[in-house]
Amino acid sequence: MAKAAEALPPRPRDERLAQTGLFARLFKLPELGALVGAVAVFCLFWIEGNGFASIDGSANWTDSASELGIMAVPVALLMIAGEFDLSAGVMVGSSGLLLGLLVKHLDLNVWPAIVLVLLFGMVMGLINGALVMSTRLPSFIVTLATFFILQGVNLGGTETFTGSVLVSDIDSAKGYGSAKRIFATTWWSPHDFQVRVFWWLGITAVGAWVLMRTRFGNWIYSVGGDAVAARNVGVPVVRTKILLFMATSTTASLLGIMTALLLRSVQAGEGIGREFYFIIAAVVGGCLLTGGYGSAIGASIGALIIGMATIGIPFAGWDQNWVFLFLGVILLAAVLLNAAIRHWAARARL
Amino acid sequence: MNAAPAATGPHLLEVDNVSKYFGNVIAVREISAYLNGGEVLCILGDNGAGKSTLIKILSGVHQPDSGRLLVDGEDAHFTSPRDSRARGISTVYQDLAMVPLMSIWRNFFLGVEPTKGIPPFRRFDVRLAKRTVREQLLGIGIDIRDPDQPVGTLSGGERQAVAVARAVHFGARVLILDEPTSALGVKAAGVVLRSVVQARDRGVGVVFITHNPHHAYPVGDRFVILNRGQSLGSYAKGEIDLDELIRLMAGGEELTELQQELQTMAPPAGSER
Numbered sequence: 001m002a003k004a005a006e007a008l009p010p011r012p013r014d015e016r017l018a019q020t021g022l023f024a025r026l027f028k029l030p031e032l033g034a035l036v037g038a039v040a041v042f043c044l045f046w047i048e049g050n051g052f053a054s055i056d057g058s059a060n061w062t063d064s065a066s067e068l069g070i071m072a073v074p075v076a077l078l079m080i081a082g083e084f085d086l087s088a089g090v091m092v093g094s095s096g097l098l099l100g101l102l103v104k105h106l107d108l109n110v111w112p113a114i115v116l117v118l119l120f121g122m123v124m125g126l127i128n129g130a131l132v133m134s135t136r137l138p139s140f141i142v143t144l145a146t147f148f149i150l151q152g153v154n155l156g157g158t159e160t161f162t163g164s165v166l167v168s169d170i171d172s173a174k175g176y177g178s179a180k181r182i183f184a185t186t187w188w189s190p191h192d193f194q195v196r197v198f199w200w201l202g203i204t205a206v207g208a209w210v211l212m213r214t215r216f217g218n219w220i221y222s223v224g225g226d227a228v229a230a231r232n233v234g235v236p237v238v239r240t241k242i243l244l245f246m247a248t249s250t251t252a253s254l255l256g257i258m259t260a261l262l263l264r265s266v267q268a269g270e271g272i273g274r275e276f277y278f279i280i281a282a283v284v285g286g287c288l289l290t291g292g293y294g295s296a297i298g299a300s301i302g303a304l305i306i307g308m309a310t311i312g313i314p315f316a317g318w319d320q321n322w323v324f325l326f327l328g329v330i331l332l333a334a335v336l337l338n339a340a341i342r343h344w345a346a347r348a349r350l
Numbered sequence: 351m352n353a354a355p356a357a358t359g360p361h362l363l364e365v366d367n368v369s370k371y372f373g374n375v376i377a378v379r380e381i382s383a384y385l386n387g388g389e390v391l392c393i394l395g396d397n398g399a400g401k402s403t404l405i406k407i408l409s410g411v412h413q414p415d416s417g418r419l420l421v422d423g424e425d426a427h428f429t430s431p432r433d434s435r436a437r438g439i440s441t442v443y444q445d446l447a448m449v450p451l452m453s454i455w456r457n458f459f460l461g462v463e464p465t466k467g468i469p470p471f472r473r474f475d476v477r478l479a480k481r482t483v484r485e486q487l488l489g490i491g492i493d494i495r496d497p498d499q500p501v502g503t504l505s506g507g508e509r510q511a512v513a514v515a516r517a518v519h520f521g522a523r524v525l526i527l528d529e530p531t532s533a534l535g536v537k538a539a540g541v542v543l544r545s546v547v548q549a550r551d552r553g554v555g556v557v558f559i560t561h562n563p564h565h566a567y568p569v570g571d572r573f574v575i576l577n578r579g580q581s582l583g584s585y586a587k588g589e590i591d592l593d594e595l596i597r598l599m600a601g602g603e604e605l606t607e608l609q610q611e612l613q614t615m616a617p618p619a620g621s622e623r
């Protein structure tokens with residue numbers, strides 16, 4: 001004891017304090033980069049003009065952003081927990097098609113059909129999660145498999161049941177009117193903001209609250225940051241991850257329901273390829289691909305950036321294909337920024 | 351084999367002739383040791399001496415093949431680390447205790463988050479968590495600058511000390527520290543040793559596993575030396591000095607031989623480069 005104390009002069013103040021303070025402030029705001037990016041993109045298209053920043057223009061790009069943002073939030077939580085769901089895009093299509101088939105071919109009322117579709121989403125998430133957790137394979141490869149399975153079922157099943165490549169006339173079903181008022185109406189005539197913009201904001205608020213202010217949120221960070229450490233202190237790692245897979249696929253079902261009710265018909269190829277946009281939104285919003293760090297609000301801002309670019313580029317009179325270039329550039333910038341943050345935060349000072 | 355008990359009544363934690371085999375490998379053989387509250391029991395041994403197996407038996411990861419494990423004088427059968435934790439035995443692993451990307455307060459309460467409010471609005475009591483962390487760490491002599499700091503930016507010693515503070519805060523009666531100082535520099539090791547002493551002074555029994563007698567001797571009350579799965583003896587602090595501890599730990603004669611060998615190899619004085 002005496003010997004140990006001798007060897008220990010009081011710790012001097014760390015001369016690296018100022019630097020740590022700056023980084024720590026940045027670290028606490030994973031969404032900061034996305035926020036700066038969103039303001040910049042908005043300003044760019046505002047200057048380009050053509051009514052992008054007008055109320056009608058805003059109704060346009062908030063709709064585009066909401067379609068991504070609704071999914072970006074659960075995808076971000078799942079990514080923070082260290083997992084991917086590549087089937088998230090095609091699940092939107094599967095759910096829309098299932099809803100259409102239930103109301104058209106089984107003559108079900110829309111409301112019980114919605115309940116069944118949401119149950120389908122939960123089950124698919126359970127399957128994804130249980131497969132990933134029981135095989136210990138990377139979720140990337142497991143959900144790539146479910147992605148292709150669902151894609152095959154969507155295309156083949158639609159052809160079999162309808163003899164065409166889409167399920168249509170969903171609006172002729174019983175209960176359509178009341179369901180549309182909740183899931184697919186517009187608001188603030190004549191500008192016509194889509195109601196799913198509010199769903200997006202609501203889901204973002206819930207996602208952010210769960211992540212930052214609940215026990216479950218603490219578990220999400222921990223299972224993605226270090227699953228072994230989390231298990232050692234008693235966090236139910238398997239349950240946490242499976243619940244997040246279920247949240248992701250159930251939200252995809254919700255979006256599929258909204259899309260089906262809004263468009264009144266669903267293409268067999270609906271949603272395919274959208275999973276990458278969800279992941280881009282989450283990464284641009286500050287989520288680390290390796291898990292353990294990120295933000296639900298950031299993912300929503302990421303979706304906003306993509307939504308603004310998707311609408312803003314044709315608004316500005318540019319060719320629509322430049323959207324891809326834009327997405328690639330912001331993704332690369334975000335990944336580089338995130339990698340720098342991770343490098344700083346994860347290194348040990350011994 | 352044990353030194354005379356320092357306290358009357360049953361020991362807080364005791365192993366009595368435990369052995370553990372992995373196939374035909376004898377990992378530990380007939381080890382006996384005990385621990386009382388407010389004491390530090392040091393388990394010393396070189397790599398492969400059986401230290402890890404012994405602590406895994408104490409923490410419920412492994413079950414002994416023979417011998418008894420006693421808590422408060424009663425037979426205890428742990429089938430998982432959860433069982434040992436339920437009896438107040440808390441193990442602090444070297445690298446596995448903390449999530450580096452998470453803040454100190456999130457790590458501190460990971461798995462045992464304090465909540466407030468009623469479901470479905472039950473939430474993590476963040477303010478309480480941050481305040482508790484600051485108080486607890488000050489209590490073991492660590493002035494953290496900001497509880498929001500990610501644990502990955504703490505020094506290795508500070509991280510171990512946070513883990514010790516966490517275990518003590520959550521009512522650990524026995525704290526098992528697995529090589530807490532082995533990867534650390536002098537200053538960082540000091541931070542950990544100080545937290546060990548603080549925990550001891552609060553009445554916690556500490557099992558301190560190390561291969562460094564210089565770290566063990568200043569804080570230990572009793573020393574058990576393992577070599578190749580067997581105990582070379584158990585000594586109270588007054589019965590052994592540091593040099594003897596070092597000699598025993600390195601396998602006694604082996605070290606003496608090594609010293610002689612190295613001396614014959616040493617260049618004559620004055621020719622140092």
